[in-house]
Ligand code: 5GW
């Protein structure tokens with residue numbers, strides 16, 4: 001009897017042990033993936049400091065549901081609508097040009113997802129004079145029909161023009177201290193974007209775009225621009241060899257880009273993406289900016305240099321063509337069929353503080 005019992009228990013143990021082992025492995029497998037970001041948690045950055053913020057973002061991005069009823073032009077894989085420009089990067093991120101996408105199709109995919117888009121814009125000192133045109137044209141062209149929340153950072157809240165906004169769209173003025181030093185404004189931009197995401201946007205917004213105020217919208221800027229990490233190609237250098245890009249070239253700087261490196265030269269005046277991606281970008285650029293400052297180094301084009309260094313390592317998942325940030329003084333090149341957003345001509349002596 002006792003011998004039989006002994007046999008039974010050892011057999012039970014032989015079954016239970018492997019089952020327990022399997023369960024343990026399954027648990028640690030699930031936990032590791034949970035921690036590593038499958039469910040939208042922190043992922044360790046490739047470049048720069050790690051972010052301490054937890055995001056519980058639903059990644060709409062990965063699941064595109066189209067309407068069964070919409071009819072649209074048949075796409076082709078042998079006849080491109082744009083053969084005069086390159087529409088994909090070597091890491092297979094789309095480069096957005098007019099004619100490469102169907103706006104109705106894209107909107108029909110994103111509208112049911114009820115996405116919300118935050119936009120930040122800085123108007124410190126005399127730059128408040130650009131706000132009215134910026135905000136009014138944003139109403140006409142920037143994510144029309146979608147939930148948009150514009151955050152205006154300014155030291156002159158009284159000068160923020162009241163703009164009529166469509167329902168679902170709103171504006172918040174965030175008071176910031178003034179400064180006569182551009183370096184300070186520039187450095188603080190990334191810091192304020194980082195804090196805004198941490199304190200106000202997390203779990204409320206899906207995407208964010210950070211834009212220069214000295215610009216106006218002239219054409220659609222919408223769902224075609226959405227991506228995890230979005231960069232805009234600078235209109236001034238896109239036909240040039242990368243050796244001519246105005247990257248930071250001193251190895252002592254954290255923004256350093258070596259001579260034979262670099263994909264495109266991106267704008268500091270417009271970038272965006274998912275909250276967690278832009279948070280990491282802002283955090284990294286600010287940390288690097290401060291590390292440089294401690295050594296008495298200021299990168300060639302301040303935050304734009306740091307942004308370019310960041311995007312070289314952390315490849316953007318969507319690249320916007322120079323249609324998305326042109327400059328009014330620059331004649332339009334033929335490949336640019338539409339100018340969507342463009343920097344206005346400004347009188348530097350008139351608006352910039354004396355430094
Ligand atoms: C910019 C240059 C020198 C000194 C101060 C400034 C400045 C920039 C300022 O006094 N106030 C301010 O709000 N800015 C913000 O930084 C604006 O949002 C502006 O669009 C952005 C970038 O500066 P920009 O537009 O003068 O730079 P560029 O390269 O587009 O000409």
Ligand code: MN
Pocket residue numbers: 212213214269343
């Ligand atoms: Mn500008």
